[in-house]
Amino acid sequence: MAAPKIALVAGEMSGDLLGAALVTALRARLPAAHFYGVAGPRMQAAGVEAIASIEQLSVMGIAEVLPALPRILRLRRALIRRLSADRPDVVIGIDAPDFNLGVERRLREQGIRTVHVVSPTVWAWRAGRVKTIARAVERILCLFPFEPAFYAARGVSADYIGHPLADQLDASVTPAQARAGLGLPTDGPVVAVLPGSRGSELKYLAEPFARAAHLIAAQVPGVRFVTPLAKPALRAPMEAAIATHAAGLTWTLLDGQSREAMQAADAVLIASGTATLECLLLGRPMVVSYRGSPLTAWLLLKAGLLKTKYVSLPNLLADEAPVPELLQDDATPERLAAAVVELLAPGGARARQLAAFDRVRATLRCDAAARAAEVVAGLLGA
Template sequence: MSVAERTDGPLIALVAGEASGDNLGAALIAAIRERVPNARFVGVPGPRMREAGCEALAASDELALMGLAEILRHLPRLIGLRRRLVRELLARRPAVFVGIDAPEFNLGLAKRLKAGGLPTVQYVSPQVWAWRQGRVRGIAESCDRILCLLPFEPAFYAEHGVTARFVGHPLADQFPLEADRAGARAALGLSRDEEVIALLPGSRMGEVSRLAAPFVGAAQRIAAQRPGVTFVVPLTSASTRACFEAALGEASAVSGDVASRAGALGLSIKLLDGQSRLALAAADVVLTASGTATLETLLSQRPMVVAYQLAPLTAFLLRRLGLVKVRHFSQPNLLVGREIVPEFFQEAATPEALGAAVLQWLEQPQRLGELREAFGLVHRDLRRGGAALAAEAVLELVDLTRSQ
């Protein structure tokens, strides 16, 4: 008897670590419910997963950490949370555990749950092919299968004897093949003909605290060369907004509102509460932190400049131990297979370098045709109905569990 034919719904455990994981988890819950309407969900959900009906054992923002240094700083609390989840989930015996991104936390949790007899899935591969490749042995011990969002990942896992499946990327299904620039500008109160730069300094406090100042400095340099340019800055939370506002204040030495601070810097700037997709569709060029935002920018077919700054200790360890194994770190360059957008790591991400790279996109519009063609091909390749394929892979394990 398949799980869909049983009257008692399976319990599925999910743990998501940040906003992008919450989006994936909510889409996965919806896709599972289409196939198994009485399925039940428990774990560490974000707001969207909670709305979809996932019972919360803890808040997902407890896991929204970035880099080795931040994880080490919060290690005692994370260990305590993981122990509590192991106890609760082994007591409740879900049919399957799905860790959604957040590999630093989820893989350790999955290893303990698998040792306790639960099937385990990691949804979103850690970038083990890029750095610290030795982690693949631990992944094999922790997970029954990996659900990959990027097409080149299963081949890497196959070389190491790990079961992995490319399910496409749900974001590719959510974004139209052609972004509605005019509609986005109208929604944000921007005119059709003004020059618009989107600044996306990250979704986590660690990212924003490191990138806000260089992004503000880059904006100053761009505005000095392009009078009349408007900057839109989508921010994910009250705390990240306050962090960016503080960077404006420090740069301007003005303590007034955002308009006063920006005006003192010669900037026309709009801070947005969320609305990142509108900002991307409206933009001529995007200056963004590395991460999911780079993929969203690709799917919006917008030229971009990518910056990545880790905590100094994390960056030092990566370099000192020779742990980085790829030439590029941004998803667009990895997916296209060459450097199609400029990327700046750590101390290279200066206001001068970032501003100059954005200006190059504005001053060389002939480069856009090649970029849009390459991004369009990637978009179509990633459009696989990702949430549905992920749901099928998870439910295969549920069927195996409940038939035993």
């Protein structure tokens, strides 16, 4: 076959990482292929010609998206024009579904093959998006093992490739090694406290997490706490919560380094979100919590907007509930503290979690990039 042209569109830095691994795996199968598209530094280092920067799409939050919307729409129109004229052999959208699915649908209508990597969470809410996905892509490549069956029941071709984080992370780093890397004492119990990466999450979780830490310290002699901060703006509210509700505790705040903080811990108190998957893969037992506005909580937990049995990814992937989920009114300092203290003891709840994590990790570790490359190469007849 002639040297294929493969266009990729990644919308976030996590997509850049996955895109780079996918290009490397595809190049092993298709050494003459030309790769180009919306790419970040890792994809460019892997040999992707950037026709637009990933920074143009890496926008989070309504307040940030609205002023950037005209620029994003211009980029989408220009990208569709360019790819319509080029007619690549396949267009691969990586995550960023709000942007990519619209681009993919327009190109597929013109007879261009389209693949989307990373399923939106249609199995959790807004299941109606499956119809959009069916129109937009020929294949969707899924990171979680339960997703292909969900799509198959709705007539969409989907393949399970495993999760790229499972290929990168493991539980081999000991708490003592991680603490030494962070300059922390290597002895004694440590609890990592991760109340979220957004100001809105700290608004609801900083206080109960700090109060829970105070209760934990009263029961666990010598315990220390560590919190990674996703951005500098979160330091002041976290410091205020600690000073008000957990004064006198030994507590270290880090700039970033969330994985290192989890690796340093004997147990983790964490906000529900994607970081819980990292915690699972790193082999650290956890207590998951969520608190939000009364309206948001009612819509998700009472009105049926959330369609899954569990909230946290570890429980969804284990198809059981080894991880305590303390949500909204149940997220009291007393319950949070009791659940963490139970995990600090050997055996029991701690052992059950770690055994479940081992099973999930084995399922997710599939060399996701190689599997994705196999599907794409198959579509191209290579």
